[in-house]
Amino acid sequence: MPNTQQLEDLVIQVRRDILRMVHKVNSGHPGGSLGCTEFMVALYNEIMDRKEGFDMDGIGEDLFFLSNGHISPVFYSVLARAGYFPVEELSTFRLIDSRLQGHPTTHEGLPGVRIASGSLGQGMSVALGAAQAKKMNNDAHLVYSLHGDGELQEGQNWEAIMYASAKKVDNIIATVDLNGQQIDGATDEVLPMGNIREKFEAFGWTVVEIEEGNNVEAIIKGMAEAKSKTGQGKPVCVLLKTIMGNGVDFMMYTHEWHGKAPNDAQLESGLSQNPETLGDY
Amino acid sequence: MKTYTYTEKKDTRSGFGDGLTELGRTNPDVVALCADLTPSLKMGDFIKENPERFFQIGIAEANMMGIAAGLTIGGKIPFTGTFANFSTGRVYDQIRQSIAYSGKNVKICASHAGLTLGEDGATHQILEDIGLMKMLPGMTVINPCDYNQTKAATIAIAEHEGPVYLRFGRPSVPIFTPADQKFEIGKAIQLTEGTDVTIVATGHLVWEALEASKALYEQGISAEIINIHTIKPLDEKAILDSVAKTGCIVTAEEHNYLGGLGESVARVLATNNPTPQEFVATQDTFGESGTPAQLMDKYGLNAEAIVKAAQTVMKRK
Missing domain, CATH: 3.40.50.970 (Thiamin diphosphate (ThDP)-binding fold, Pyr/PP domains)
Structure with missing residues (x-):
């Protein structure tokens, strides 16, 4: 297990990867990626029980599904730095003939990806199916998923949320990235969703809140609590309060960097705020 | 026959x-x-x-x-x-x-x-x-x-x-196919041999095509009936081999003529061997309430419609 400093170093390196990937192709989604960097680093390096290598069925290990596929930069960087594919391949992000498509896909056979995502609202259903397959296979491992808060406006989520508790799918931990932002502005302005905790609880889920969703230690503690609540007949939801664009000052507290790449000067500023730790790709 | x-x-x-x-x-x-x-x-x-x-x-x-x-x-x-x-x-x-x-x-x-x-x-x-x-x-x-x-x-x-x-x-x-017939995905089944017109049908229209072939036979027309159970991948060879003999084709399906079997067949013919074709299919319309037989009659999806289409397409050879 890595110590906290090692995880912090990895967080900084992943931020650099994200900024450099989207800068190079002048496209992609840095805001949500940076907001979930601490979570994704902690998930893959501390929280999940993973096997060496990659096979699609993932029997005997924890699985992860990214539903809000537009934060592919953080997903790709964390996967590469966890050993699923060469770190150098991050330089092909969004280029022609790349396995690192704009949104994650299984289509080009990128190790670590088990479902295509990008069209929102589909990941929870897929994660539930995988969780039920685990139960049928007597595999005690867990299924993790990540969803945007704006993404909860897609109705399919609520079909899935209703189903999960009805069928007692208690081997899933679905995390919602509560950054309060979506493309057209604050979620509370675009389509206010009310109290998300109460909604999940009303649908029969156990809810764990992580107030400091950009603090690695807080994430590890909160996810351990979430894990302790699995296997009790109820699905588990984690509400992860994050700051979009975290770690790059001019990208924080705004939806403006949802799907916009930094220019050369902005890249330089962002990188200088996150000095190289583990080596750039 | x-x-x-x-x-x-x-x-x-x-x-x-x-x-x-x-x-x-x-x-x-x-x-x-x-x-x-x-x-x-x-x-x-x-x-x-x-x-x-x-x-x-x-x-x-x-x-x-x-x-x-x-x-x-x-x-x-x-x-x-x-x-x-x-x-x-x-x-x-x-x-x-x-x-x-x-x-x-x-x-x-x-x-x-x-x-x-x-x-x-x-x-x-x-x-x-x-x-x-x-x-x-x-x-x-x-x-x-x-x-x-x-x-x-x-x-x-x-x-x-x-x-x-x-x-x-x-x-x-x-029920007219053998209970022990092996199902091969993408492999068409020739039901009757014929020389005047090919009739390629799928789903419920296959039986109607067989009924049509009897009526056509009585008129002295020899129809080759092909059961296309797999629309994709399409058995292109079966279609091309048949039209090489008959020189014309009718497609029959319980589906819109736009986007259905007929269009898939037309693409194969256009790119390999342009052949007169008639479509037995719905004509870019929604359905409505009624008994199945009434609907198939009203929307032209039965043996009678296939006979007419065969007569029409043969004149276009």
């Missing part, structure tokens, strides 16, 4: 249900999902014998497609069941992203396709589903013609790795 008879009529959906029951006994990886239509899909026996392998999703087809995709991760072979309309148009993006683009081994089994579900009317009568599904890269599209063929197709698709759309229907139709 080879003639076909039948002693029994049965719905093709029962062929699906019985095929699924057999799979339940022979393939432990097969699981079934349904969105609140188990009696309509004839899934009762599978559920009774394999309750732990059945997933009642409730009226939530989008969630059903996603769960099916997820179940493949872990080695299951999911068969989803609902009406054709709710198996395709309602969940097109879920199928496109989570199943087709993701390359998941899901079998989308669709009952009550076409006009012949009858009185429920146009909200439930999809005539666009073949087009929607054949356009998805990697999707296999199958539309069997009777109970035996539907049962055989259901069993065969479990052995095929990749997403499949299996389309069948509600009305009782003659």
